[in-house]
Amino acid sequence: MSASVHMADAPLPPLRGRVQAGAALGPATWFRVGGPAELLARPADVDDLLRLLRRAELPITVIGAASNLIVRDGGVRGIVLRLARGFGDVEVEADGVVAGAAALDATVAEHAAAAGLSGLEFLSGIPGSIGGAVAMNAGAYGAEVADVLDWAEIATADGLLRVRAAELRLSYRRSQLPPGGVVTRARFRAVPGEKAAIAARMAAIRESREATQPVRARTGGSTFANPPGHKAWALIDAAGCRGRVLGGAQVSEKHCNFLLNTGEATAADLEDLGDAVRAAVLAHSGISLEWEIKRIGERAA
Structure with missing residues (x-):
């Protein structure tokens, strides 16, 4: 357990796994953006996890490989749960x-x-x-x-x-x-x-x-779910959004249902670009794209 968390003061039970306060989440995500977790918990095994779920006093947000995830720049309040070795x-x-x-x-x-x-x-x-x-x-x-x-x-x-x-x-x-x-x-x-x-x-x-995909870029996989009877990438392309840029974020030229962090993007850049793409598609085709990428946490103040 991280020495920075004292269990007498923390709103979660003693765990055999690791607990960190103020843990950086951005480096763990494929986009490499985002703020910290108030508490990051990595239970040792199922028993440890059950103990946490029974007795935690803060809301819990679960993340996995963080491949299809945007962590907002203000970080995530409460407990971020990540299952690891066990x-x-x-x-x-x-x-x-x-x-x-x-x-x-x-x-x-x-x-x-x-x-x-x-x-x-x-x-x-x-x-x-x-x-x-x-x-x-x-x-x-x-x-x-x-x-x-x-x-x-x-x-x-x-x-x-x-x-x-x-x-x-x-x-x-x-x-x-x-x-x-x-x-x-x-x-x-x-x-x-x-x-x-x-x-x-x-x-x-x-x-x-x-x-067909920008697999070597800082990306998060498919950004939007395919609407019934349509391909999200084709709707985005038809709306003129291929290659569109906002701050350090870009719609991939290779596959336009992928957003990219070109190097200096913030989580807000990525999310705002995604919402701009949604608006453009809605205006062009009348179809509302739904986010497939999960977005968690709070925007920066």
Whole structure:
């Protein structure tokens, strides 16, 4: 535990994991922007997490790999919860994979491929962790979590629940977790396949990402969800927003549903540019884009 947090004064129970006051969050995000967490908690394991959820006195905000996230410049009040080492295990079974919430999506795909299990290749194209993938029903390359999820274990203030996929009511980029629930691990179905074919599919996904997305830039993945019957990038392009700049933020020239931090962007630059794009698309097409990137915290005073 960080020496800067004295538990007698802090509104959370003693944890075996790490707790930091005023922890910088920006460096942990893919955009590399944003203010600090009032408290950043990284529980050691499920028991530690349950203790925190039962007894915390401040609001809790959960972050994962922070790949699809803007932390606003004023930082985040309360407790920011990030699952780390104790939640990263990946277990391969005969017909599926059980993965901790902190395991990266790509890592799960690689474990399945090494075991000759097919059906999870699409996870290699999603830049995030399993907890976030379940919480937002992440998808790419023609598949989504709803297609392969058996169950998720979810920590709540009342205890640990194992919830069947159907109970989560997974829909496009959404799930209905229990109130205050935190995904701790999940099981994904897979089927035996030819290792060479699985490897080829994953290689094709990597090549497609490299060719069409700004994967080496400071970005946050897809900015807006695709409206029914439309592609967000095409609406943005048609509205004349490809390459649009605001401060240190830019709409990617390569894929205009991606925002970029060109080097000196603030979180406000990115969010304001995103809102300007939404306004331009609405004016041009009459379609309202919904943010896919999660935005947390407060704007700078």
